[in-house]
Amino acid sequence: MNAPLKNNREAWLQGPSADGSIQCSAVPAKRKHPWRLILLGAPGVGKGTQAELLTERLGACHLSTGDVFRAAGQLRDCDQSPAMKAALDYMRRGELVPDSTVWEMVRERRACLLHCGGFILDGFPRTLGQAESLKELMATENISLSAVVNYELPLDEIVSRLSGRRTCEKCKSVFHVTERPPKVEGICDRCGARLIQREDDRPASIAVRMEAYDRSTAPLIQFYKNLGLLMPIPAKGSPDEILARTMEKLEETVSNK
Ligand code: AP5
Numbered sequence: 078m079n080a081p082l083k084n085n086r087e088a089w090l091q092g093p094s095a096d097g098s099i100q101c102s103a104v105p106a107k108r109k110h111p112w113r114l115i116l117l118g119a120p121g122v123g124k125g126t127q128a129e130l131l132t133e134r135l136g137a138c139h140l141s142t143g144d145v146f147r148a149a150g151q152l153r154d155c156d157q158s159p160a161m162k163a164a165l166d167y168m169r170r171g172e173l174v175p176d177s178t179v180w181e182m183v184r185e186r187r188a189c190l191l192h193c194g195g196f197i198l199d200g201f202p203r204t205l206g207q208a209e210s211l212k213e214l215m216a217t218e219n220i221s222l223s224a225v226v227n228y229e230l231p232l233d234e235i236v237s238r239l240s241g242r243r244t245c246e247k248c249k250s251v252f253h254v255t256e257r258p259p260k261v262e263g264i265c266d267r268c269g270a271r272l273i274q275r276e277d278d279r280p281a282s283i284a285v286r287m288e289a290y291d292r293s294t295a296p297l298i299q300f301y302k303n304l305g306l307l308m309p310i311p312a313k314g315s316p317d318e319i320l321a322r323t324m325e326k327l328e329e330t331v332s333n334k
Contacts, residue, residue, distance in 0.1 A: 085101055085102055085103065085248075086101060086138065086139065086140070086144070087100065087101050087102065088100055088101050088186070088188065088189055089101075089138070089140050089144075089145065089186055089189045090144060090145055090148040091148065092145075092182070092185050092186055093185055093186065093188070104138075104192065104194060105136050105137060105138050105192065105194025105195065106136055106194055107193040107194060108136065108193060108194060108195060111137060111192075111193055111194055111195030111196075112131075112135045112136075112137045112195040112196075112197070112223050112327075113137070113195050113196055113220065113221070113222050113223050114131070114135075114137065114195075114196070114197045114198065114222070114223055114224055114225070114226060114327075115198045115201075115202070115222060115224075115225040115226070115301070116128055116197060116198065116199045116226050116228065117225055117226065117227040117228070117294070117297060117298065117301070118227060118228035118229065118230070118312065119230070119232075119235055119287065119290045119294075120235070120239065120283070120286040120287065120290060121235045121236070121238045121239035121242070121283075122228040122229075122230050122235055122238070122312050123228060123230070123238065123312050123316065123319065124199045124200065124228060125139075125141060125143075125199055125251050126251055126257070126316050127226075127228065127316065127319060127320060127323060128141065128197045128199040129250070129251070130316060130317075130320045131197050131320065131323065132197060134320070134324060135195065135197070135327075136194055136195070137194055137195030137196050137197050138189060138192065138194055138195070138196050138197065139196075139197050139199060140186075140189055140190070140196050140197065140198050140199065140201070141198075141199040141200050141201075142179060142182070142183065142199075142200045142201040142203075143168075143199075143200045144200075144249055145182060145186075146161075146164055146165060146168050146174065147168075147249070147275075149161045149164070149165065150165050150168075160178050160181070161178075163178070164178050164179075168276075168277060169276050169277060169282070170277075170282060170285060171277050171281070171282035171283065171284070171285030171286040171289065172285055172289055173203060173204065173289045173293055176204055176206040176207055176210075179201065179203075179207060180206075180207060180210050183201060183207075183210075183211075184210075184214070187214065187218075190214070190215075190218075190220075191218055191220065195223075202297065203293060203294045203297075204293045204294065204297075205293075205296055205297065205300060208297055208300055208301075222306055223327070223330070223331075224306055224307075224308045224326075224327060224330050225297075225301040225306045225307050225308060226308050226310055226323060226326075226327075227298055227301075227307055227308065227309045227310065228310055228312040228319070229309055229310065229311055229312055230311075230312040230313060232287070234313070235287075236283060238253065238256070239278050239283055240278060240280075240283075241253045241254040241255055241256065242274070242275065242278055243259075243263075243272040243273065243274060244272065244273060244274075244275055245265035245267065245268060245270050245271075245272055245273075246270055246271050246272070246273050247265065247268050247270035247271075248265060248267050248268040248270065250265055250266070250267045250268070252265075252266075252272060256315075257316065259272060308323075308326050308327070308330065310322050310323050310326060
């Protein structure tokens with residue numbers, strides 16, 4: 078097992094700077110066979126939670142597009158580009174951000190995808206257009222996906238996970254008021270900052286997000302199945318049980334290659 082990765086993901090969250098000054102303080106170690114994973118699943122199924130746990134196990138970097146938008150939302154108004162302001166409005170309503178904005182943002186950060194430590198993509202791709210763009214970029218760079226993990230859970234359990242979620246406003250660690258409570262109520266175990274409820278975890282936004290998932294993201298299941306990459310995983314049980322299920326399947330996948 079790898080040593081736990083304390084990657085602050087600065088390069089991913091802030092994007093490239095003209096002078097190259099934005100770099101992660103700790104980056105994943107180079108690996109001969111890096112893991113390159115996509116995590117699929119409805120909003121709230123537990124992708125972010127699993128991505129954090131998988132990062133510790135596999136040494137690859139957790140890259141979430143939702144986290145990039147939320148980080149941009151914390152910038153001063155005058156530092157947000159018009160495209161980013163529009164993206165944040167889509168996000169607050171629970172709608173998907175347009176493909177062109179998302180792809181521009183991911184393309185700018187392609188160094189994170191190409192890093193020899195590997196990646197765990199969480200929340201991207203979310204439409205067939207985004208999946209095609211990623212496929213093209215990876216083919217151009219001569220890198221391939223290890224697997225696409227699809228987490229599956231009944232809707233009522235997903236809604237309860239979303240409504241109880243609390244997120245650290247600083248380091249973005251994720252908790253749940255009953256299922257994964259912090260040691261001190263309202264305070265992040267990892268960095269001591271305040272825990273907050275996400276704006277898009279209100280009931281009206283949750284309904285819009287579920288609808289966007291069914292319409293735009295669920296078709297990716299067939300897309301990756303056709304490519305022979307899909308790995309369905311039941312997302313019932315504790316985070317550690319789901320992690321163990323995921324690791325078992327990933328190890329099987331590798332030994333069959
Ligand atoms: P994003 O941040 O990607 O959100 P999401 O996909 O809606 O997923 P969530 O972060 O809500 O849930 P999760 O599956 O990560 O669950 P978590 O681990 O937190 O996107 C947000 C928005 O940004 C989108 O709506 C869109 O507007 C925009 N966006 C982002 N990417 C985009 C893209 N590519 N294209 C277009 N628009 C894009 O877990 C949920 C809760 O459950 C937590 O409280 C957790 O502690 C708890 N929990 C987790 N596992 C368990 C368990 N096993 N048992 C009990 N509780 C658990």
